Structure formats: C-alpha cells, structure tokens
Amino acid sequence: MPAVFGKDNKKKELIGSLGEIYARIEREHQISPGDFPNLKKMQDLLQSQDFNKFQPLKSKLLETVDEMLAHDIAHLMVLVRQEETQKPVQMVKGGAFEGTQNGPFGHGYGEGAGEGIDDEDWVVARDKPMYDEIFYTLSPVNGKITGANAKREMVKSKLPNTVLGKIWKLADIDKDGLLDDEEFALANHLIKVKLEGHELPNDLPCHLIPPSMRKVIE
Ligand SMILES: [Ca+2]
Incomplete structure (x- = not known):
C-alpha cells in the first residue's frame, strides 16, 4: 500500500x-x-x-474562520473598547499591588512592577542604556519606532501575545501607536518583570511613568 x-x-x-x-x-x-x-x-x-x-483540509471552514477573525472579532474588540471606556476608573489590584493599603508592609511591596516605588529616580532608567542599544537597531523615525518593529523585538521574550498586548497597552503611554526610547525601555522593563514571575499591573503605577511624561498624565 x-x-x-x-x-x-x-x-x-x-x-x-x-x-x-x-x-x-x-x-x-x-x-x-x-x-x-x-x-x-x-x-x-x-x-x-x-x-x-486526519480529515482533508476543508477550505470552506478555513474561510469561515478567516471571516470571523477579520470581521467578527474586530467588531467585538470595538465593543470591548467601548465598554472599557465606560468603566469607572479602577484601582490597581492584584499581584504586586495586593495589600497596598498596608504600605511597605503589604505582600510583595517593592517587588516586580513595584520595584523602585520608593526611589526618586525612574527605576527603568537603570537598564535603559541596554534597551537604548536595541531601540536604535529598530529603525526609529523622529525618535519613535513603529508597532511592527517593536513587536519584532518583543516577541523574542517568548511571552504569549496576550501578555505582550497588555505590556504594549501599558508602555504606549501617549497611545500614539508608536514607542519612543522611554516607552520602549518601559516595555522591556515590564517584560523583565513578567519573565521574573511577577504579575503585571492593570494600570501603570506612577513610579513607572517616565519622568518626562508625568505631566502628560496629570
Ligand atoms: Ca507612544
């Protein structure tokens, strides 16, 4: 046979x-x-x-999935975003932020995403020279790199796309779909936090916002 x-x-x-x-x-x-x-x-x-x-490939079924990914999911994401903007401002919960009401005595205080919370200097600045070196290989235009170029680098962390998506949302502080050198360093800092086994915050804590952007937020 x-x-x-x-x-x-x-x-x-x-x-x-x-x-x-x-x-x-x-x-x-x-x-x-x-x-x-x-x-x-x-x-x-x-x-x-x-x-x-194994069943032979049914192109009709694949077409249906493609159609769903291209249109239905996109439509769903718009609805999710609408719902998110309607939600009241959330307090940061979970992970490193558990028990923040206990101040420095709370569980995990000053670890993971909470690292540097008491420092005057931006904690991300410590490793920024290293992240800068990578940043300048990613073809920045006017000091910013595109989402596609950032993604190419970020997937090397081997973190799942869902986690990288969350990191992207936290790091693109001015939400322009591009990363400047500080936002890129922040993205890498958050990747490090996650790879070291800590949880990521839902919102970016103040001490992780680059000093130059703190006025944008306030
Ligand atoms: Ca940005």
Whole structure:
C-alpha cells in the first residue's frame, strides 16, 4: 500500500522538521514563540496519531474562520473598547499591588512592577542604556519606532501575545501607536518583570511613568 507508506514518510518528515515549521510560521505571521505548543510535547503527540485518520483540509471552514477573525472579532474588540471606556476608573489590584493599603508592609511591596516605588529616580532608567542599544537597531523615525518593529523585538521574550498586548497597552503611554526610547525601555522593563514571575499591573503605577511624561498624565 504505497499511499500509506507515503503518509508514514510524510509524518516522519513533519515531526522531524516541526521546529523549522514553527520558526517559519513565527516569521511569516509574526507570532510570538510563546503562543506555540511545546515543541517536544507536540512531536510526541503527533507521533502517536494515525495520520490516515486526519480529515482533508476543508477550505470552506478555513474561510469561515478567516471571516470571523477579520470581521467578527474586530467588531467585538470595538465593543470591548467601548465598554472599557465606560468603566469607572479602577484601582490597581492584584499581584504586586495586593495589600497596598498596608504600605511597605503589604505582600510583595517593592517587588516586580513595584520595584523602585520608593526611589526618586525612574527605576527603568537603570537598564535603559541596554534597551537604548536595541531601540536604535529598530529603525526609529523622529525618535519613535513603529508597532511592527517593536513587536519584532518583543516577541523574542517568548511571552504569549496576550501578555505582550497588555505590556504594549501599558508602555504606549501617549497611545500614539508608536514607542519612543522611554516607552520602549518601559516595555522591556515590564517584560523583565513578567519573565521574573511577577504579575503585571492593570494600570501603570506612577513610579513607572517616565519622568518626562508625568505631566502628560496629570
Ligand atoms: Ca507612544
């Protein structure tokens, strides 16, 4: 049964090159590596599957999903945004901000996103020279980099897109869809906070706002 042998070979080939396939999809569609299932686990799972039982691709179904992603989700996001703007201003809750009413005695005070809360200097400035070096490789125009260029760098953290989206929202302080060097340094600082296992705040705490932008907010 040559057809079956053909499929067996195809299976071996696909499992063997799954890492490269991931890398290609990441590159072509700018997907964060953190959004892919674990490579080894996926290879093991595929190994135990009978590829003969896989259904052929139904392009009609894919079209429906594309349609949903392009229109329905976009429509839904507009509604979510409307709802967000109607919500009363929220207090920062959870994670590093738990028990802030206990001041310095609260759980996690001064850690994660709370690091530098008592410092006079902007805590992000400590590592900014390092982030600046990357910033200037991302083709800034008038001192700002585009979302696409920032994304290319940020996905290297391997954090899932949902987390990176949250970081983007916190870091693009003036909401112009671009990052200047301070906003970019802040984005990287928040990535570091998350990678070190801390929670991200829902709103940017005052001590993380770049000093030059504090007047914009007030
Ligand atoms: Ca900005």
